[in-house]
Amino acid sequence: MKNRLKVLRAEHEMSQAALADKLEVSRQTVNAIETEKYDPSLPLAFRIARLFNQPIEAIFVDVDS
Amino acid sequence: MTLPDIPDKNPHSFHSWLTAGKRTWPYEKRFVWSILGWALFFSGCMYVLRNDLVSNPYNWIVAILPLLVGIAPVRAYLVFMQQADEMIRKIQIEALVASFTVGLCYGIARTLFEAAGMAPASAGDTLVIMLFTLGFAQFYGAWKYR
Numbered sequence: 001m002k003n004r005l006k007v008l009r010a011e012h013e014m015s016q017a018a019l020a021d022k023l024e025v026s027r028q029t030v031n032a033i034e035t036e037k038y039d040p041s042l043p044l045a046f047r048i049a050r051l052f053n054q055p056i057e058a059i060f061v062d063v064d065s
Numbered sequence: 066m067t068l069p070d071i072p073d074k075n076p077h078s079f080h081s082w083l084t085a086g087k088r089t090w091p092y093e094k095r096f097v098w099s100i101l102g103w104a105l106f107f108s109g110c111m112y113v114l115r116n117d118l119v120s121n122p123y124n125w126i127v128a129i130l131p132l133l134v135g136i137a138p139v140r141a142y143l144v145f146m147q148q149a150d151e152m153i154r155k156i157q158i159e160a161l162v163a164s165f166t167v168g169l170c171y172g173i174a175r176t177l178f179e180a181a182g183m184a185p186a187s188a189g190d191t192l193v194i195m196l197f198t199l200g201f202a203q204f205y206g207a208w209k210y211r
Contacts, residue, residue, distance in 0.1 A: 029152035
């Protein structure tokens with residue numbers, strides 16, 4: 001699974017810690033998603049989409065499809 | 066595309082990647098203090114029992130007390146896991162699996178080696194190895210996703 005989280009975070013000039021605070025997760029979670037070491041759960045993916053006001057599929061891309 | 070690196074107000078220190086984040090930190094701290102308190106209590110009870118400072122039947126009460134007090138760190142760990150986010154839970158679960166696997170493998174190997182003629186090892190070794198592996202795996206997991 002590829003994602004645009006780092007791009008979106010950079011566009012909004014947010015640090016990993018600031019984004020983690022907004023999403024109510026640890027900074028490690030944000031870092032692991034950005035570096036594609038970890039795919040977030042569906043509720044967290046929805047929270048990210050809501051925060052950046054974008055559909056989930058605009059942020060997360062299934063490379064197999 | 067190269068993205069600008071936006072620094073955090075508080076740069077990531079050793080402490081910041083080793084701990085589970087601001088929201089989970091109070092629960093993590095409670096667990097650490099309760100496990101340290103329990104270890105101290107366990108050591109005290111062991112000292113009392115090994116030096117025969119209490120007579121029968123009170124020695125049985127002293128032996129049971131650490132088990133009852135042990136509920137506190139177990140509960141603190143469960144609360145920490147319930148409050149932790151999905152990444153921290155993943156790190157903890159991976160660490161628990163590593164600890165269990167290493168403990169199981171050591172236990173099996175020890176039994177086989179003893180049957181083959183090795184001098185009997187202490188049964189407590191397995192527990193120590195499991196706890197050491199748990200700590201190391203937690204540290205490694207926190208480093209991997211730092």
